[in-house]
Amino acid sequence: MENQIPDIKLLYENFIKNYNKDIETKWEELSANFKDFWENKILNGAKEDLTDDEIDKIVRILDAKGKGNTKNSLSVANARVPQDKWRKMFRDIKSDDDLKSLLYSLFKEQDEKRLIEHIDELYIKNQNKKNYLTGKSGNIINDLLFIYNPKKHISIISLDDRKKIIECFHFKNGPDFKKDSVGKKIVVSNKAIIDGFKEILDDLEFSPRSISDFLYSEPIKSYWRQSNKSAQKEEKTSNDSEDEIKKNFKENE
DSSP: OTTSOOOHHHHHHHHHHTSOTTHHHHHHHHHHHHHHHIIIIIISSOSSOOOHHHHHHHHHHHBTTSTTOOTTOOOSBOOOOOHHHHHHHHHHHHHOHHHHHHHHHHHHOOOHHHHHHHHHHHHHHHTTSOSSTTOTTOHHHHHHHHHHOTTTSOSOOOHHHHHHHHHHTTOSSOOOTTTSOHHHHHHHHHHHHHHHHHHHHTTSOOOHHHHHHHHTSTTHHHHHHHHHHHHHHHHHHHHHHHHHHHHHHHHTO
16 A cells, blocks of 8 residues: 555445444434533533533544444544543533634534634634643634534544645645644645545445544555655655755855
8 A cells, every 4th residue: 555546436335335324323322412411501501610520421423532432333523632632611601601612613604714713713812721722733713613514514623634634645735734723724625625535435325434434444544644644754865965965055154
């Protein structure tokens, strides 16, 4: 896989043959569970604090490493967030009307430009809370966007992984990962990967979750990860060569 470009469509065809077709229904059920928690415990719940058990049930959906999960549990992703931080995060959201309003706007927004604005505003509002909600990786926002609408968002929650995938497969119209705001990176990378697979897979049926699962399956995962390492190595070699040329030039001045 390392030295040759894989046939993505063929690999996906083989992958989808063994893919659990009931998984989409299951994600609709889990999404409904999250929405119930959001509407009845966060937005409209009693003023009393959320219990650990109430939060932990939702964390098990959002995080593969959530308390009580096993290797066979169905969850969005490995979010890399300690359990106590999840609890603090949801309690912060419940107690802060601005955070609740901004997150509600994220979940309901259909316009991509406005969604970017909402995310960026949320990052500003939450910047001093130290609750993992708005990290540079975008993990939690991508996690929440997926579980609220799994038919619209991929579950590749890491912006770093999205960058590697977009660059490896040369998907068009991706964000500028160095210069763009987090909001733009989140929204544009989601669209770029989905649109990229629409072009590759052509008439094959897929969902945002199925392509996410596919990209984390072997052998395709090793390909895009190894491809990125090779590109970084080539860039470093090129930069080292330029530095050596400049050094030699100065020595001969």
